[in-house]
Amino acid sequence: MAEVIIVHSKNDATKLAANIFVDVVRQKPNAVWGLATGSTPVMMYKHIANIVANDKIDISQVQGFALDEYVGLPKGHPESYTNFISKNVIKQIGLNPRKVHLPSGDMKYLATSGDDYEVKIKAAGGVDVQILGVGTDGHIGFNEPGSSLASRTRIKTLTEQTREDNSRFFNSIDEVPIHCITQGIGTIMDARHIVLLAFGENKSDAIVKAVEGSVTAASPASAIQLHPHVTIIVDDAAASKLRYRSYYKWAYLNKPKWQGI
Ligand code: GLP
Secondary structure, three states: OOEEEEEOOHHHHHHHHHHHHHHHHHHOOOOEEEEOOOOOOHHHHHHHHHHHHHOOOOOOOOEEEEOEEEOOOOOOOOOOHHHHHHHHHHHHHOOOHHHEEOOOOOHHHHHHHHHHHHHHHHHOOOOOEEEEOOOOOOOEOOEOOOOOOOOOOEEEEOOHHHHHHHHHHOOOHHHOOOEEEEOOHHHHHOOOEEEEEEOOHHHHHHHHHHHHOOOOOOOHHHHHHHOOOEEEEEEHHHHOOOOOHHHHHHHHHOOOHHHOO
């Protein structure tokens, strides 16, 4: 079972996640971070930047691989994930831009960009720790319901629900691209440790399906049940529909210190 940690605030959750990311670098200076976009991890990146600055952590060798990118947005578009990662990760935390990668959403390279990205991740030695958010429809990365649980990086078509959810970042839903390129569920599952964050009542259905539902392509986040090392950090609202939430709280309260996260 995945470890489920239920905390009172987004601040507590993202601090915990940030410490997991930095601890990996303390143990392995050339660690490979798996990076997510969306609103969920924004505060975590801030906490990482603070810890790195305060504790003078050397992150010069850290590599980063983003989960996904929209297809066809013009270069430099403010809502491109390239721009998000540049602002929240490269500039804010101070990662070397040459060591941070995203799959290319440029139409010119679409035929090969999925396979190229897989090769790059492999050459870096694989992802040590992957941060994930979850869509209201249960997507991870941009793997929409119906995605193969063994899928690799490829082009996908966004659901209307995801386009609607993400339209808050654009002027209108018509500006939200229809296609994207995303690490597959199989790619994500290769990460050695997965940390999934979710906040708010509108994520409670996706969380209960991911943690306690059947493992099914209809709920892509449920694939994490098959991973040996997953940490799910949620607030009370996102955890509100979990049947065993009092057990998860009890287990965390009684977690032996030596076990770590
Ligand atoms: C986006 C991203 C996902 C993210 C999810 C949730 O579309 N592709 O990686 O986890 O949707 O977004 P948010 O964190 O803004 O709720």
